[in-house]
Amino acid sequence: MKVVIMEDEIRSANELLHLLKLADPAIQVMMRLESVEQAMEWFDGQPCPDLIIADIQLADGLSLDVFKRISCSCPVIFCTAFDEYVLQAFDTCAVSYLLKPVTLSKLQEALGKLNNMRQVFTTGDQWINRLQTEMFSTRRNTLLVNERERIIPLPVSDIAFCYLTKGTVQLYDMQGHNFSYQSTLDEMEKLLDPEQFCRANRQFIVNRKAIRNAERYFARKLIVRLTVPIPETIIVSKARATFFLKWLQHSR
Structure with missing residues (x-):
C-alpha cells in the first residue's frame, strides 16, 4: 500500500x-x-x-x-x-x-x-x-454549523439559499441569519434534495420555498427574486434558464 x-x-x-x-x-x-x-x-x-x-x-x-x-x-x-x-x-x-x-x-x-x-x-x-x-x-436533513463556540443544528428545510463568496460557503436561513459552512457548492448539491434545492449559478443554490418569482432578463436570462434579503442579484444564464423554470414548475 x-x-x-x-x-x-x-x-x-x-x-x-x-x-x-x-x-x-x-x-x-x-x-x-x-x-x-x-x-x-x-x-x-x-x-x-x-x-x-x-x-x-x-x-x-x-x-x-x-x-x-x-x-x-x-x-x-x-x-x-x-x-x-x-x-x-x-x-x-x-x-x-x-x-x-x-x-x-x-x-x-x-x-x-x-x-x-x-x-x-x-x-x-x-x-x-x-x-x-x-x-x-446521502441527503442530509440537518447540517451542523458553528456560531462562535456554539454548534447549531440547522434543519436543511430552513435553508433559504447557499452563497459562495471569497471561497467560503454561507448558509442563509429563512429568518435571514447566515452561517459559514466548510464545504463547496458542488458538495452542497450532493447533500441537498434536488427537488427542493437548485443550483442557480456558480454562486447560489436556492430553496424553492424561498423563491418569490423569476423575471425575464436580457439575452434570455432570468433574475430570481427571493423572500429573504440576498447579498447580490441572482442571475440564471440563458443556457440554464429552461432547466431552472422546469425545476421551478415541478419542484415541491
Whole structure:
C-alpha cells in the first residue's frame, strides 16, 4: 500500500513512520508533505496514493483546504491534536480521525477498518469511487454549523439559499441569519434534495420555498427574486434558464 503523509512536525512524522512499519511492513511511504502549498504542487503532478495520513494543521494552513481543491479521492486517516475539526474531516474521504499521541493499536485499528472497507466495496478504483459516492450521495436533513463556540443544528428545510463568496460557503436561513459552512457548492448539491434545492449559478443554490418569482432578463436570462434579503442579484444564464423554470414548475 502506497501512503502519503501530510505532517509538518518532523518528530511526529518520524513517530508515524515507525508505527506504520510496525503495523504493516509492506506499507510504502511515497512522500512527506509539510505544507498546503507543497501538497497542492505534489498532488497536481502525481497519481493518487492508496492512503493519505494527514495532520489537520500544517505549516501554512489546514490540510482540509487541500482536499477541497485536489481531484485525488483516496481514503484519509487524520492524525491531529485538535478535535474541533472532526465534522469537517468527514466531509472528505476520511475513514478515521485519531487524536495525538497516536498509538500503535489505534493506527492498526484504523488500517483494519480501511481493509474491511476495501473488501466490502471490491478492489482498486471501484471501491474508492463507491466510497466517495456513498459518502456524498446521502441527503442530509440537518447540517451542523458553528456560531462562535456554539454548534447549531440547522434543519436543511430552513435553508433559504447557499452563497459562495471569497471561497467560503454561507448558509442563509429563512429568518435571514447566515452561517459559514466548510464545504463547496458542488458538495452542497450532493447533500441537498434536488427537488427542493437548485443550483442557480456558480454562486447560489436556492430553496424553492424561498423563491418569490423569476423575471425575464436580457439575452434570455432570468433574475430570481427571493423572500429573504440576498447579498447580490441572482442571475440564471440563458443556457440554464429552461432547466431552472422546469425545476421551478415541478419542484415541491
